[in-house]
Amino acid sequence: MDLSERSREILRAIIQSYISTAEPVGSRTVTKRYNLGISPATVRNIMSDLEELGFLVQPHTSAGRVPTDKAYRFYIDTMLEIKSLPRQQEEEILNYPLHRGDFHQLMQETTKLLSALSHYTGIVMAPKPAETVYRHMEFVRLTGGRVLAIFVSNAGIVHNRMIILDEDLTQKELERISAFLNHEMAGKTLREMRNRVFQLMEDDKNKYTRLLMKFMKVWQDASYEGEVEAEAELFVGGLSEMFNIPDFKDYEKMKELFLAFEEKHMLLKLLDLAMDAEGVQVYIGSENKYFEMQGISLVVATYRGEGNVIGTLGVIGPSRMPYNTVIPLVDCTARVLGRLISER
Amino acid sequence: MDLSERSREILRAIIQSYISTAEPVGSRTVTKRYNLGISPATVRNIMSDLEELGFLVQPHTSAGRVPTDKAYRFYIDTMLEIKSLPRQQEEEILNYPLHRGDFHQLMQETTKLLSALSHYTGIVMAPKPAETVYRHMEFVRLTGGRVLAIFVSNAGIVHNRMIILDEDLTQKELERISAFLNHEMAGKTLREMRNRVFQLMEDDKNKYTRLLMKFMKVWQDASYEGEVEAEAELFVGGLSEMFNIPDFKDYEKMKELFLAFEEKHMLLKLLDLAMDAEGVQVYIGSENKYFEMQGISLVVATYRGEGNVIGTLGVIGPSRMPYNTVIPLVDCTARVLGRLISER
DNA sequence: TATTAGCACTCTATAGTATTGAGTGCTAAG
DNA sequence: CTTAGCACTCAATACTATAGAGTGCTAATA
The missing domain is CATH 3.30.390.60 (Heat-inducible transcription repressor hrca homolog; domain 3)
Structure with missing residues (x-):
């Protein structure tokens, strides 16, 4: 992907703007909010190029532009600066009362923790029997x-x-x-x-x-009868956070989303797939065939128990997600859960 | 409640009409659909009386009338003819593969059964430790x-x-x-x-x-630390059915509803309360203080395990529910679950 | 006295129209 | 290559008109 430095800067500006406002980004907005010493007309030209390359789309002619899945992928792969988790959030994770109760409760509470800190929906896949x-x-x-x-x-x-x-x-x-x-x-x-x-x-x-x-x-x-090979159990927490996300302010969209949540197989397959990779992974919109949904992304990490990878957890939210904070959050939670399991 | 026979007939007609169409019922509709040998004007007079008695309300002046919680309560208590469960539905319950898997799965599958047959949301409260x-x-x-x-x-x-x-x-x-x-x-x-x-x-x-x-x-x-006195586990299935109910076609309403579902305490308290009574119970709208919600009702029954009442299950849906079919459905499911538990 | 036909009135829902404003693409000048 | 300028597009909003459903009231009727 051979974008000029300036194009990259503009793409980044658009993505960041869209992530924080959920509004299509216009050329004037870019020049005003990120002063790149460039006029709106120039930005327009470049935006037009970026659209042709498949990084941006316009909801309609007279609207600003919105990043595509491809843009998010590019952003995450090449220009995301992941912050380390703020001290305060780390404290919050460590102080969250996860240690009470049995294993089931541990899983359930972990989804709530993920949800509370990300303001999205938390998911945890339990170890497979x-x-x-x-x-x-x-x-x-x-x-x-x-x-x-x-x-x-x-x-x-x-x-x-x-x-x-x-x-x-x-x-x-x-x-x-x-x-x-x-x-x-x-x-x-x-x-x-x-x-x-x-x-x-x-x-x-x-x-x-x-x-x-x-x-x-x-x-x-x-x-x-498949009992031994039974699917892992999936825990979901903070479903109602979905209602606070402007991207999903549509009734039909919401319905589709909840249907997908009830059909847990697909989500489990995806999470199972994530077991094979190391570190935090991001699935953007249509990138995965199991939970393919317009505008929805997953940030997933594996967690360990006594050395081995035994499950995955993560967060589901709009593709328009502040990855730089969500990724370390999921990462840290996975580590903490792993530690809790191993020293239980 | 000393209503004349004719007033009762009209109230019943209005409730039944509203249950099946979800549209406010006007005087003409009553005379047309249920020929009571009476003119719309007369029906209007009676409807006006019924409104004064608190059985009906008008969403606005030029709309028909809608039954209140009080009307449903009256309907259920004094004029509901409960059908016996159709053979076919009974078959469906008996053939539903509930018996596989462990206790957790049994509970979960039961919520799905309730949901599938009622087209509302199924809930099961597991026995308390x-x-x-x-x-x-x-x-x-x-x-x-x-x-x-x-x-x-x-x-x-x-x-x-x-x-x-x-x-x-x-x-x-x-x-x-x-x-x-x-x-x-x-x-x-x-x-x-x-x-x-x-x-x-x-x-x-x-x-x-x-x-x-x-x-x-x-x-x-x-x-x-309350571990022994821990709350019972609550299983919920068919949440997405809520999206198919015209009564809840409103985004804000839906949000409120899902928040209530995530806060399981209240629902559990209500279900716990239901343990004390025999047979199927109906909680209409604001009738209970724990899951009080405009337009929502619960049909709940206790189930037994080896003789004792050990839990409750039921269905959550709009107050505008075909009680004459839902009640026997919940009743039958409770019996079947009880039998399965006892002979497990 | 209870019922009913008739009619004016109310209010929502729907469609149609005008206006505004954000944002673009194109052109021509710098 | 950049940019100012401008015509153009389109969604969102507000406003208006109209249709239709349903009521409440009144006066006539059985």
Whole structure:
């Protein structure tokens, strides 16, 4: 992208202006607010060029111009100066009462933190059962052959699954199975456990064979039904912030947005995708095929638990977002959450 | 309320008309759609009376009339003929795949079911930890003196709490505590357990005293912090249905509504209140002080688990709701959920 | 006395018109 | 290459006229 220094300056000015006012930017505004020693007419010429290059569009002929997704991408990649997080905001994150309650609450509170500080909507994707390393598992006998399998990770994340056997086991028997499986499976993810189950089922010299066979058969069925590969849980907080954003002052737009939020699959796919990359990532408008929506961007970061990347979190807002403050905010929150999980 | 038979007929006609069209009802409409052998002028006189009695209001002078909360209340109490649920809808409820997954998913899916069938927003209040009867508890040692306490109810509801001890216990020690407490506490609610803890702490002849003391001290603190008395979890599904309701076609109204949804306390208080009554209840508009909102009503029913009322569920929509179909729908869903929980 | 036809009146919603102002693109001069 | 100047475009706003739905009141009627 070979823009002249001056064109870049003007593009930056337009983007910054639009980010702070949400109003289409005219040539006069540029010269007045950012004195570049240049006349409106000149700016107009350059703006016209920038439009041709796909960085700007006009809502209508007699309006100023608005940055495109391409412009935001360019801005973020080549001219964004990320501030370090202001001391005060960092304090706020550190003092936010995240540490109370169980894992669910931790996730939920984190979305609220993200939302409160960004004034946008906060999202957190919880660790996926299939990829969580469990330290302990427990089988609790309920009535009617039903057994509740409870998995606990190092970080205190609890997942559970109902297992329905056609045979009623005593709690004692379950405890034997439980002891055996704990020994066999501790430190594994659900995915790894499933593989181990297949392995064990080959080996019929096992002394728990009959019970285990039953158990594992059911387990296998469960994973066939997609339970092991189940989607991660998605937490959303601060949805109502969306109503304060002038970009979304349109009823139909809002409806579309909320429908998308209710259909969590797409958002989860996107967040899952973000697991593969390092650091903070920004998805602008139509850049991603899973949550493609005019004028909406996501700022996403991965968070770690005991070393590994275990989930992602971030913020959803208008593409017209003050990235220089939101990015460090998301980054810091991800770190803090990671620390909390690891030292929980 | 001594209305003449004819006044009642007209009021009913107006309410039914408004429920189905969402348009203010004029005198001519009443005579045309419900032929009562009466002229518009007569209807006007009666409508004027009904307005004076507080059953109707006019949005403006030259508009028809709209039922007030008082009118809906009267309608529901004295002239609603509740249909039995159509066979087809009952089928739909019974066939809805609620039974998969864990308790959380069950709750979430139930909100979706309610929403899908009513075309409004579904809500389910999960059983409160403080009032859930637990069959089993388990303590899992994590790193750094942290212990995860896991409680399992008969129905397979799992709650967990992090307990932080300033002393590192081995899993063996925990198992001893766990065995003792399971023996001591099984079949109790969290609230009852707390009381029992106080009792046990008096008794220092107990052979587990030192560990238990530690443990219970922390437990006590936790309950002091309100963890035992924690609010029930609220599940909401089908929020976006709100966007399809003409009554809420206003941006500001919508914003207000979503803010109320995010502040779940109020809604929970109301649902909690509903636990005390039997059968299906309807809260119209300003009738309740916790989720008071112009034009919005709730249809709520309690559901049972193994005999006891353990939670509530329902539907939120415009006061202008076809109660004769929504009420049996909510009723049936509550029954089905109860059955699923009890036979889980 | 209760009902009803008739009519004037009220008020919203809709369409049409005029005006304003922001902003552009083009042209010609510097 | 830059810029002043100017005609042009278009959305937003305010104003006006009109149509239509519905009422309340009055006087006639059963």
